[in-house]
Amino acid sequence: MKKRVRRLFATLFAMLREVFDESAYQRFLLREKVAPSVASYAAFLAEYETVKARRPRCC
Amino acid sequence: MTDGVANEALTPSQTLRGPPVFATILATRHSPRTTGCMPKILRVLLWIAISLLGAVALATIALHRGEQIDALWLVVAAVCTYAVGYRFYSRFISAKVLALDPLRATPAERLENGRDFVPTNKWVVFGHHFAAIAGPGPLVGPVLAAQFGYLPGTLWIIAGAVLGGCVQDFVILLFSVRRDGKSLTEMAKTEIGRVGGVVAYGAVLSIIVILLGATALIVVNALKASPWGTFTIAMTMPIAVLMGVYLRRIRPGKVLETSLLGFVLVVAAIFGGQWVSETPAWAAVFTLSASTLAILIIAYGFAASSLPVWLLLTPRDYLSTFVKLGTISLLAVGIVVLRPSLHMPPLTRFADGNGPVFAGTIFPFAFITIACGAISGFHSLISSGTTPKLIRHEPETRFVGYGGMMAESMVAIMAMIAASVLQPGVYFAVNSPAGIVGQAPEAAATAISSWGFPVTAAQMASLAHAVGEQTLFNRTGGAPAFAVGMAQIFSSTLGGQTVMALWYHFAIMFEALFILTIIDAGTRVGRFMLQDALGHIWKPLGRTSWYPSILFTSAVIVAAWGNFLWQGIKDPLGGINSLWPLFGICNQLLATVALCVATTIIVKMGRARYVFVTLIPLAWLVAVTFTASWHKVLDPNPRIGFLSHARQLVAAGSNPRLVFNDRLDAAITAVLVVMVATILIESGMEWARVLSGSKMAEVREVPFVMTRLAIEERA
Numbered sequence: 100m101k102k103r104v105r106r107l108f109a110t111l112f113a114m115l116r117e118v119f120d121e122s123a124y125q126r127f128l129l130r131e132k133v134a135p136s137v138a139s140y141a142a143f144l145a146e147y148e149t150v151k152a153r154r155p156r157c158c
Numbered sequence: 159m160t161d162g163v164a165n166e167a168l169t170p171s172q173t174l175r176g177p178p179v180f181a182t183i184l185a186t187r188h189s190p191r192t193t194g195c196m197p198k199i200l201r202v203l204l205w206i207a208i209s210l211l212g213a214v215a216l217a218t219i220a221l222h223r224g225e226q227i228d229a230l231w232l233v234v235a236a237v238c239t240y241a242v243g244y245r246f247y248s249r250f251i252s253a254k255v256l257a258l259d260p261l262r263a264t265p266a267e268r269l270e271n272g273r274d275f276v277p278t279n280k281w282v283v284f285g286h287h288f289a290a291i292a293g294p295g296p297l298v299g300p301v302l303a304a305q306f307g308y309l310p311g312t313l314w315i316i317a318g319a320v321l322g323g324c325v326q327d328f329v330i331l332l333f334s335v336r337r338d339g340k341s342l343t344e345m346a347k348t349e350i351g352r353v354g355g356v357v358a359y360g361a362v363l364s365i366i367v368i369l370l371g372a373t374a375l376i377v378v379n380a381l382k383a384s385p386w387g388t389f390t391i392a393m394t395m396p397i398a399v400l401m402g403v404y405l406r407r408i409r410p411g412k413v414l415e416t417s418l419l420g421f422v423l424v425v426a427a428i429f430g431g432q433w434v435s436e437t438p439a440w441a442a443v444f445t446l447s448a449s450t451l452a453i454l455i456i457a458y459g460f461a462a463s464s465l466p467v468w469l470l471l472t473p474r475d476y477l478s479t480f481v482k483l484g485t486i487s488l489l490a491v492g493i494v495v496l497r498p499s500l501h502m503p504p505l506t507r508f509a510d511g512n513g514p515v516f517a518g519t520i521f522p523f524a525f526i527t528i529a530c531g532a533i534s535g536f537h538s539l540i541s542s543g544t545t546p547k548l549i550r551h552e553p554e555t556r557f558v559g560y561g562g563m564m565a566e567s568m569v570a571i572m573a574m575i576a577a578s579v580l581q582p583g584v585y586f587a588v589n590s591p592a593g594i595v596g597q598a599p600e601a602a603a604t605a606i607s608s609w610g611f612p613v614t615a616a617q618m619a620s621l622a623h624a625v626g627e628q629t630l631f632n633r634t635g636g637a638p639a640f641a642v643g644m645a646q647i648f649s650s651t652l653g654g655q656t657v658m659a660l661w662y663h664f665a666i667m668f669e670a671l672f673i674l675t676i677i678d679a680g681t682r683v684g685r686f687m688l689q690d691a692l693g694h695i696w697k698p699l700g701r702t703s704w705y706p707s708i709l710f711t712s713a714v715i716v717a718a719w720g721n722f723l724w725q726g727i728k729d730p731l732g733g734i735n736s737l738w739p740l741f742g743i744c745n746q747l748l749a750t751v752a753l754c755v756a757t758t759i760i761v762k763m764g765r766a767r768y769v770f771v772t773l774i775p776l777a778w779l780v781a782v783t784f785t786a787s788w789h790k791v792l793d794p795n796p797r798i799g800f801l802s803h804a805r806q807l808v809a810a811g812s813n814p815r816l817v818f819n820d821r822l823d824a825a826i827t828a829v830l831v832v833m834v835a836t837i838l839i840e841s842g843m844e845w846a847r848v849l850s851g852s853k854m855a856e857v858r859e860v861p862f863v864m865t866r867l868a869i870e871e872r873a
Contacts, residue, residue: 110281110282113279113281114282114284114285115285115414116414117278117282117283117285118285118289118479119413119414119417119476121411121412121414123273125411126272126273126276127272127273129272130271130273135410136410137407137410139410140405140406141406141468143411144406144467144468144472147467147472148467149702150273150274151544152467152471152472152679152682152683152686153686154539154540154543154544154683155362155366155536155539155683156290156293156675156679156680156683157290157291157292157293157534157536157537157539157540158293158294158295158365158373158530158676158741158745
């Protein structure tokens with residue numbers, strides 16, 4: 100039971116991290132092989148602008 | 159649950175082509191682990207019980223007359239119907255129509271790059287997809303359609319979602335997955351023809367522009383003469399900038415933490431708004447007219463489109479998502495726990511088409527007013543955008559596509575409940591424009607009471623005082639009515655009347671934040687689309703980082719939706735009456751394009767005998783949108799038809815600008831209908847060619863590649 104609850108919260112947290120692009124930033128760091136920093140986050144946001152900010156939002 | 163794709167869905171070649179390990183994967187799909195430990199007889203009895211409960215709930219809401227019913231009946235009817243629809247109908251589509259293939263590698267697996275293509279847990283994709291499709295539409299549409307009573311809207315939300323919206327989102331998601339995550343416009347071009355792509359592109363740009371104008375009007379109507387609401391929303395801008403700086407400079411990448419901080423500041427701004435509204439000097443500063451608010455919102459849209467994305471747009475997006483997910487969850491819990499009674503009758507006299515909120519009969523207007531909660535063409539853009547690039551296994555498209563739309567539909571049911579818990583007199587007082595009931599409170603109350611929905615000016619003044627507003631008359635657009643309903647639901651137990659004003663302004667803040675996020679992101683997306691198109695004419699205009707191009711294209715997009723917003727403010731009948739149906743028509747026309755694409759692919763897949771799954775919703779939408787368009791352009795009633803309204807304005811010697819706006823609306827509607835009719839004809843000819851054998855069916859799926867993820871996960 101405890102394990103299930105823990106797994107539920109882990110999934111929920113993973114969902115939130117994906118929705119809020121924290122996972123995307125982690126993947127960016129892995130892909131670019133750089134450490135988290137102001138510069139790497141700025142580079143991530145620049146990439147975000149070319150990919151995510153171009154998509155229509157739903158009504 | 160989502161793994162339950164029957165083996166019968168797979169062709170013999172599919173079942174035989176893999177090594178033995180795949181036979182194991184298929185075999186385990188019917189193992190007790192995936193089908194559950196419950197004996198078959200118990201499962202059958204459980205589904206019979208769910209079906210019967212759903213039928214009883216639907217009968218209760220449909221047949222009850224003269225007495226108030228519990229809101230929980232709407233929830234039970236919806237949940238049971240969604241459960242049956244998901245378990246049986248979506249499973250039928252998965253197995254027989256789409257033949258979901260657990261052995262087929264998805265683009266997330268084949269093209270994994272850590273950026274767009276990332277194999278992701280199905281629950282995570284579900285959350286991501288739901289957060290992307292849930293906008294203000296499912297909240298506003300049902301509130302406006304409640305003028306017919308709760309019954310027509312509720313039945314349309316439930317039936318439309320299960321048979322139309324969920325199916326559209328599911329099949330478009332799957333077809334995009336099988337085409338390396340191609341967008342709807344690309345699929346329309348390759349499967350139907352070049353015209354399909356052009357129509358889809360034109361429809362998307364039109365929808366974005368009209369959507370921005372219509373939703374900006376909702377914010378203006380919610381904030382005009384409301385110092386509390388205006389202050390709170392104004393504060394979200396410096397809060398967003400602060401979040402942007404915090405996120406970029408102080409704690410890079412800590413989005414959840416930053417959003418939580420932003421949320422705390424926004425809640426503080428709600429309390430600050432109360433102080434502002436009670437301090438005469440500050441209240442005067444933040445008491446703004448509709449025109450001033452419109453100018454400020456237009457300026458905001460331009461700034462958000464031109465400024466660096468990290469400074470305003472991204473943090474606001476996160477803040478809005480945080481508040482959105484929290485509030486929707488809170489509202490769901492509140493309705494289930496508090497079980498409010500519905501005061502709105504199941505059907506009102508306005509089924510005859512003379513409604514004060516918007517003019518027009520139930521058919522077709524209820525079905526274009528409620529778009530996002532039942533079926534929304536906009537969703538097909540999300541289903542063919544980010545989501546297909548995250549899907550790990552093909553069978554998960556059912557859970558994400560069909561299931562995600564069910565969740566969205568549930569949000570629409572909650573909005574219908576929030577509108578229907580209000581006393582009908584109060585509902586009509588809030589939602590009726592001054593052009594129909596007059597501006598004086600006594601005159602408006604008398605007019606509304608004469609329709610059989612008693613309300614007094616004193617009652618409205620007391621309610622306005624309780625929620626911290628100067629007046630609640632003529633607050634059209636749906637957002638204030640939703641906020642009053644939500645505040646009423648929560649204040650009945652959580653804090654009582656003393657905190658009703660806080661709940662009301664929380665709801666207003668939530669909706670305005672939601673909508674302003676759509677405005678800033680939408681203006682930017684429109685700007686990118688325009689830059690892409692103009693780049694074909696003159697290359698420098700296509701450069702998205704060239705500032706003259708950024709400023710020029712931002713100005714064009716802002717001017718386009720700003721024109722609709724201005725029109726809505728100056729329209730004497732209350733602009734939402736014209737703009738929301740126009741937006742609904744555009745959105746449903748896009749759904750028509752999406753269903754044309756889906757039907758064409760199903761025919762080409764050789765599964766024409768199952769084509770009804772998309773053809774029935776397509777036929778319904780064609781009937782709805784074409785009838786609605788005819789009425790909006792040519793109806794002799796000036797409250798419905800754009801052209802007759804223009805003629806009335808000319809006869810009265812009104813402002814030529816209003817006449818021009820009506821004619822522009824009529825022209826846009828007509829052009830969109832002709833474009834969609836063209837794509838329908840082109841699709842129909844393609845189906846006829848394939849079915850008659852005069853053309854060989856060629857499905858443009860990427861070739862089959864065996865999955866490796868399934869083996870790794872099993873290991």
